[in-house]
Amino acid sequence: MEVFILALTVFLLAAFIGFEVITKVPPTLHTPLMSGANAISGISIVGAIIAAGAQQTTLAAALGVAALILATVNVVGGFLVTHRMLSMFRSRKR
Numbered sequence: 001m002e003v004f005i006l007a008l009t010v011f012l013l014a015a016f017i018g019f020e021v022i023t024k025v026p027p028t029l030h031t032p033l034m035s036g037a038n039a040i041s042g043i044s045i046v047g048a049i050i051a052a053g054a055q056q057t058t059l060a061a062a063l064g065v066a067a068l069i070l071a072t073v074n075v076v077g078g079f080l081v082t083h084r085m086l087s088m089f090r091s092r093k094r
Contacts, residue, residue, distance in 0.1 A: 041078065044071035 048071050052064025 041071050041074040045075065 045068060048064050048067035050064075052061050052068055054064070055061045
């Protein structure tokens with residue numbers, strides 16, 4: 001029960017801080033900042049690897065693998081969006 005309370009506390013604090021950070025970004029900067037900030041989801045990948053690797057239960061391992069897949073998609077998508085946005089500012093070669 002003590003581990004659950006600790007995990008719940010970390011989750012709630014992370015959700016609150018994430019919400020506060022996202023809502024403070026002006027709309028004109030939201031897309032450029034968030035596309036680059038998606039790389040921070042690498043932290044989620046590390047957490048998902050730990051969750052999947054602990055194999056405390058089959059459900060925990062399955063959820064860890066699902067989290068790993070979703071976090072990886074988020075990171076790759078963030079890099080693709082950033083690459084596409086940066087290519088809009090490059091000069092065209094003639």
